[in-house]
Amino acid sequence: MYWDKEKIKSILPHREPFLFIDEVIKIDGTEKVVAVKNIKDNEGFFDGHFPGKPIMPGVLIIEAMAQTSIILFFVDKPEIAKAHPAYYLGKVKAELLAPVYPGDRLIIEAEKVKFLDYAAITDTIAKVNNKIVAKANLVFSIKTP
Amino acid sequence: MRGVATMSNIHEEEVKKMIAEITEVPEEKLTPDADFFNDLGIDSLKAIEIVAAFEKKYRIIIPEKDIPNIRNLRQITEYTKHLKKD
Numbered sequence: 055m056y057w058d059k060e061k062i063k064s065i066l067p068h069r070e071p072f073l074f075i076d077e078v079i080k081i082d083g084t085e086k087v088v089a090v091k092n093i094k095d096n097e098g099f100f101d102g103h104f105p106g107k108p109i110m111p112g113v114l115i116i117e118a119m120a121q122t123s124i125i126l127f128f129v130d131k132p133e134i135a136k137a138h139p140a141y142y143l144g145k146v147k148a149e150l151l152a153p154v155y156p157g158d159r160l161i162i163e164a165e166k167v168k169f170l171d172y173a174a175i176t177d178t179i180a181k182v183n184n185k186i187v188a189k190a191n192l193v194f195s196i197k198t199p
Numbered sequence: 200m201r202g203v204a205t206m207s208n209i210h211e212e213e214v215k216k217m218i219a220e221i222t223e224v225p226e227e228k229l230t231p232d233a234d235f236f237n238d239l240g241i242d243s244l245k246a247i248e249i250v251a252a253f254e255k256k257y258r259i260i261i262p263e264k265d266i267p268n269i270r271n272l273r274q275i276t277e278y279t280k281h282l283k284k285d
């Protein structure tokens with residue numbers, strides 16, 4: 055199972071410069087999604103974080119994890135996700151374990167903990183070169199228009 | 200039988216501790232009939248956290264349709280009392 059950016063944009067409401075998934079490379083039933091963000095040298099956030107010393111902000115790694123979680127929610131509950139609800143991140147329990155630099159291929163895995171029609175919990179990890187750089191448990195609310 | 204712990208009140212105490220921990224509502228406010236939403240101000244995101252925590256502890260799936268009927272400590276204690284703990 056492979057999704058390109060166009061397919062991802064048909065699910066996620068996010069757009070550049072706040073879309074943090076380039077590809078979906080694996081969908082394991084309705085339990086797990088694996089996505090990729092290729093960290094380019096010219097990402098806008100590197101201009102300020104930090105000048106001459108680019109490091110991906112940890113909150114943006116968490117944002118990529120949240121976007122991957124929304125893809126998983128779509129896979130599990132397409133009938134809700136197709137109505138283009140608003141997704142609000144409500145609670146984050148995260149550990150940031152290693153820096154992410156330009157040129158890194160960030161692999162994000164999201165697993166279902168519990169999905170309801172109006173809320174969802176996922177466990178996520180992010181890796182670079184098979185090393186875990188971040189872990190997060192995310193709780194969201196989903197508001198259907 | 201005052202002062203003697205019974206299986207059912209041990210279970211109720213465990214359930215109360217779990218809910219207090221997740222919701223940050225003090226245990227003394229978690230009376231058996233206090234409504235999670237109307238009396239204790241527990242919101243829908245805390246509710247899914249409660250559901251997920253009980254599913255993990257008791258290795259069960261709580262169907263979404265049951266959730267509106269688990270609105271206070273008495274109901275959740277009753278719902279889980281025959282289940283095997285993790």
